Amino acid sequence: MLTNKLIRPSVSIHPINRSSACFSTYPINRSSILSAKLKNHDLLKHQSYINGQWVGSSTSRTFAVKDPATGEEIGSCPDMNLVDLKLAIDAAKKSFSSYRYSTPASRQSYLRKFNQLIQSNAEDLARLIVAENGKCWKDAMGEVNYAASFVDWFAEEALRTDGTIVPSSTPGIRHLVIKQPIGVVAALCPWNFPAAMITRKVAPALAAGCSVIIKAPAETPLTALALAELAHQAEFPAGVFNIVTTQSATPEIGKALCESEEIRKLSFTGSTGVGKLLMSQSSSTLKKLSLELGGNAPFIVFEDADVDRAVEGAIACKFRCAGQACVSANRFYVHKSIYAEFASKLTKKVSELKIGSGFEEGVLIGPLIDERSLEKVSRHVRLAKEAGAEVLIGGKKVDGVGHFFEPTVLSEVPSGVIDDEETFGQCN
Known part of the structure; x- marks a missing residue:
């Protein structure tokens, strides 16, 4: 039988201090990492991405992005509100009206280019992840490869949205099952995997012919915005790929996405408590949900x-x-x-x-x-x-x-x- 004894690791090794051999020193100047050390300087963005444009908040408010290893500010992003969110919803709705009729081959082409851009900018994306999330370099590079794998997979799945002929019990009747894009998809993404959780949510939506609105995590928005830049370079039509950043209005924006009639599906990764709240808020629109909630x-x-x-x-x-x-x-x-x-x-x-x-x-x-x-x-x-x-x-x-x-x-x-x-x- 198993004992009820538990072993619980916390966050370091032994009682250590900064002089310990197990603790690494690190550069003080984070701006050099986010600017001079980036090969592709276009990846460092400090604005949200709506309808193919880089935009600030309607109130001009911003919030600071900090390096958890130093506490230093490494950037800022627009602190958007419901007015700004409406612009994203309107853009996504408008683009969906045409993107839904794009051919599977064209959607595959967009995703393949997106995947290639992620892979060719892997080290820069990893640098952004380390700077704002804090995970080690090995984990960050692993995440970027993981993120690219979702785009690669669903690029091929874009060609497989075929239907089914179902036998009928009535003579002279034929039943056809066809697959159609559901509509505008909202993705509420976590900070612990700031690249992979975005691509895992949006790649299948984009492959199916849906436009997307990503609510970037306030802790790690720079990685999300870098992915938006790569989506822009992949030439997705304006309004198909949108990212909203916010810190102060996170609950309000989440609620608005749940209650919006224009948003037909919502994907969320986070705590069980918040997942329950989102499900409740989505009930009035009978919105389809994909929820990945807390573990133990x-x-x-x-x-x-x-x-x-x-x-x-x-x-x-x-x-x-x-x-x-x-x-x-x-x-x-x-x-x-x-x-x-x-x-x-x-x-x-x-x-x-x-x-x-x-x-x-x-x-x-x-x-x-x-x-x-x-x-x-x-x-x-x-x-x-x-x-x-x-x-x-x-x-x-x-x-x-x-x-x-x-x-x-x-x-x-x-x-x-x-x-x-x-x-x-x-x-x-």
Whole structure:
């Protein structure tokens, strides 16, 4: 039988400070990364993209984009409102009236060019992801390739929107099933995969003949806008691909997209609570929804498991993107006969993880996205300790700038203390 013992990694390795050998230094001047180090300077955008044009907010308000590794401002974007959203909806609706009748071959051509542009600008896109999201270079490059794969796949699927002939029970009658684009699609995208979650949502819509409106995450809008620039270079018709950026009006814009009669489908990746709210708000229009909501994945190690392989798998499943992925292992259940060995080997592996700026060679653990995430991970560690858990390694915020937390392993965590809530950080 499985024990109810939990092992919880947090966000760093051992109690460390900036002088620790495991902590990397990083460049102070982020603007050099976002400008001088970009090969394609056209990718760095600070305006929203509506109807084929780069536009600001009707109120001229902007919000700052910050590097989670330093807390420094690395850019700004329009803080758009409902007036600006209406422009995007109108543009998407108008473009859909013609784009829906485009040939599958032409849509495939747009997507193929989009895919080629993503691949040829992969390093620049990865730089933007590291700068505003904080994930390490390896993870960022992996995400760009992942993002391109969706576009590549659906470029081919564009040619396969064929129908079906269904046998009829009535003589002389033939039933035809035809596939048609549903209409304007809204995509509410998360910050943890700022490139891949956009392409996963919009590529099938574009392949089907739908126009799209993307509500970019306020934490990572620069990657979204870079993709808009590449879509522009791929020559999608004006109004087919739109991106709205906002910080202060996120709830209002989300609600407006749900309640709009012009939006026929909405795709959302995020928390279960917000997913429920969006479903409720969409009920008046009977809108079709695609919801990918929060996770709470267990990592189970059985008695006959290869402990070394289990530890390697645990590191990969937990610490990718600093634990900020819905598929990250959130709690570890280990058979009592190998519990001590697994805990010891996992703790040793965690102690070898290098944390710091994602631009630095060898770094595997970047910062958490913001102060709120840092507070949540700290709260989980505190609650576990108060309930009697033992901190095997880590357990606290790293001193200095940035949202860094030590990768943490906790043992003997009582059931029901923190294992029923997604940590979304380096705490297991």
